[in-house]
Amino acid sequence: MQRSEKPGAGRIVVVGGTGLIGVRVTARLRAMGREAVAVSPAxxxxxxxxxxxxxxxxxxxAVIDLVNAPSWEPAAVLDFFRTASRNLAAAGRRAGLRHHLALSIVGVDRMPDNAYFLGKLAQEQGLREGGLPWTVVRSTQFMEFLTAIADGxxxxxxxxxxxxxLQPIAAEDVAEAVATAALSPPAMGVIEIAGPERAPLDAMLRRRLAAAGDLRPVLSDPDARYFGGRVEALSLVPLGEARLGRLDLDAWLQRQALAKSA
Structure with a gap:
């Protein structure tokens, strides 16, 4: 990942800071010498x-928006992201923030039948129209969620x-990219990030399950849906330039095995 400019002194608030990415983003910002505060409903x-x-x-x-919807029901998820994004922008204007950043999804604008993706588009719209300098970081799927994709x-x-x-990215690489973008000047646009390796979705899932000793067969099915959305060949991967993480799937799987055996 590219490095940011020299950090300033302002505090960074990580909203949704207790989740998979939020914990890592907060830790990464602190390692980079910044005051970072993780907040959540808790x-x-x-x-x-x-x-x-x-x-x-x-x-x-600055504020980093990493919130996640508690319900994926279409109307609920759209309302959640739209409302949360607008609330953050309004509070940010009152606070005089210099940067409003949100983590979104690569391909979010290419799957109109995926309710969660439509919610994330509403979140992005909240930044664009929120009246603050902004950045959207769109990420490919996290390696940590491959098993959940298989289960679903x-x-x-x-x-x-x-x-x-699929071009999955490790959560630690996502956190590095988000922290770096938060400390850089607002992009006033979208930054895309992805893992360093691209392969068919079924192949990625097969490797993940095999590494876990999961014997379920993985089949490629053109009619299968991805969290309700229909997937074309390039629906879930960057179409243009993207910032790539360091860990490929094999390296990530090796780390998981070492952590499990420790």
Whole structure:
């Protein structure tokens, strides 16, 4: 990943900072010498309800939006991301923030029948129209979620993977990219990040399950859906330039095996 400019002194507020990416982003920012504060509903800060936002953002320089919807029901997920994004932008304007950043998904604008993706598009719109300098970081799927993808695609003991390419990225590489973007000047646009390796979705899932000793067969099925959305060959991968993470799938799997045996 590219390095940022020399960090300033402002505090960075990581909303949704207790999740998979949030914990890593907060730790990465602190390792880069910045004051980073992780907030979530558990700490009294609820982006959807608007609760605690003004106090959390007071005196901050930037906010990183890593919130996730509690429900993936189409109307609920759209309402959640739209409302949370608008609330964050409004609180950010009151606080005089210099940067509003959100983590989104590569291909989010190419799968109109995926309700979660439509919610993330609404989140992005909240940044574009929020009146603050902004950056959207769109990421490919996290390696940490490959097993969950397989579980969601299982039918009758078989994993039926949709047709298409996947370019998964490790959570630690996502965190590095998000932290770097947060400390850089606002892009006023979209940055895409991805893993260093691209392969068919079924092949990626097969490697993940094999490494875990999971014997479920993985089949390529053109009619299979990806969290409700139809997948074309390049729906889930960058179409242009992307910043690539360091870990490929084999290296990530080796780390998982070492961590399990420790």
């Amino acid at each position: 700490t009294g800060v609820d982006a959807y309800a608007g609760a605690g936002l003004d106090d959390a953002l007071a005196g901050a320089e 695609a299982e039918t009758g003991g078989e994993v039926r993977a949709p047709v298409g390419q």
